Amino acid sequence: MSIEQIRVSEIFGPTIQGEGALIGQPTVFVRTGGCDYRCSWCDTLHAVDSAHRDEWCPMTPEAILMQVEILSGGNPLTVSLSGGNPAIQPLGGLIELGRKEGYRFALETQGSLAKDWFADLDVLTLSPKPPSSGMTTDWQRLAECVEAAGPETQTVLKVVVFDEADYAFARDVSDRYPHLSCFLQPGNHTPPAAADTDATIDMAGIMERMRWLVDRVTSDKWYAATVLPQLHTMIWGNLRGV
Ligand SMILES: C[S@@+](CC[C@H](N)C(=O)[O-])C[C@H]1O[C@@H](n2cnc3c(N)ncnc32)[C@H](O)[C@@H]1O
Numbered sequence: 516m517s518i519e520q521i522r523v524s525e526i527f528g529p530t531i532q533g534e535g536a537l538i539g540q541p542t543v544f545v546r547t548g549g550c551d552y553r554c555s556w557c558d559t560l561h562a563v564d565s566a567h568r569d570e571w572c573p574m575t576p577e578a579i580l581m582q583v584e585i586l587s588g589g590n591p592l593t594v595s596l597s598g599g600n601p602a603i604q605p606l607g608g609l610i611e612l613g614r615k616e617g618y619r620f621a622l623e624t625q626g627s628l629a630k631d632w633f634a635d636l637d638v639l640t641l642s643p644k645p646p647s648s649g650m651t652t653d654w655q656r657l658a659e660c661v662e663a664a665g666p667e668t669q670t671v672l673k674v675v676v677f678d679e680a681d682y683a684f685a686r687d688v689s690d691r692y693p694h695l696s697c698f699l700q701p702g703n704h705t706p707p708a709a710a711d712t713d714a715t716i717d718m719a720g721i722m723e724r725m726r727w728l729v730d731r732v733t734s735d736k737w738y739a740a741t742v743l744p745q746l747h748t749m750i751w752g753n754l755r756g757v
């Protein structure tokens with residue numbers, strides 16, 4: 516694989532961004548393959564589990580942009596870069612190329628790896644992982660991500676919350692970065708297995724967690740927080756590629 520090739524798990528859309536700062540906005544997803552984390556409840560294992568690496572295609576920025584242009588009918592929109600951890604991939608060239616054509620770029624990462632090209636993004640969503648994930652946040656690395664994005668990129672925090680310990684973690688992250696908007700999303704305790712493209716989801720259970728989370732935030736008077744569901748799961752459940 517040449518240095519400029521990007522490992523792609525899937526490209527799909529247009530759909531709506533289902534999470535966080537751009538919720539509801541039309542977008543095309545470019546999902547890269549490979550992740551340095553193994554969250555216990557990851558909902559995107561087909562882009563994480565190396566058993567699926569044969570399904571990940573090395574693509575040039577030009578080939579990816581061509582696919583995005585076909586899907587969007589040549590009308591520029593926001594491209595959402597996700598994964599896996601997209602920060603592992605050399606995405607700077609794709610962002611530069613796409614921006615010349617009028618596309619905007621948003622990226623979701625856990626904040627374990629900073630890249631210079633974060634400064635060329637329109638939106639950087641940092642989603643450090645709470646205790647329930649089984650992962651440990653390297654605060655220095657997270658700080659490097661915020662630093663790399665700089666003042667031109669809109670950087671936001673998004674924390675998945677399953678329980679009280681996760682909620683305390685979210686408050687800690689937000690306290691460290693009071694100038695960044697903080698989005699809280701209830702965890703999906705029924706994520707699909709890597710090979711499953713449309714697994715059953717316990718939406719009633721997730722909504723119960725969502726009600727608890729709203730209660731938790733309001734009883735704490737944490738009025739700077741924004742609580743949002745994963746909108747795409749409310750519409751399509753665990754269906755892949757939407
Ligand atoms: C699949 S990850 C990919 C990007 C990157 N690796 C990250 O974790 O930010 C995209 C978003 O989905 C969230 N997510 C993953 N599994 C989830 C689950 N079971 N319930 C709720 N959110 C989940 C992650 O926390 C992250 O905010």
Ligand SMILES: Nc1nc2[nH]cc(C(=O)O)c2c(=O)[nH]1
Pocket residue numbers: 530531532533534544559597598623747757
């Ligand atoms: N519609 C939609 N919104 C999303 N927001 C974050 C997603 C992700 O898997 O990274 C995602 C996704 O897979 N689909």
Ligand code: SF4
Pocket residue numbers: 550551552553554557558559560563598599600625
């Ligand atoms: S960091 Fe993101 S993609 Fe990687 S395992 Fe965790 S939720 Fe999944």
Ligand SMILES: [Mg+2]
Pocket residue numbers: 558559
């Ligand atoms: Mg997802």
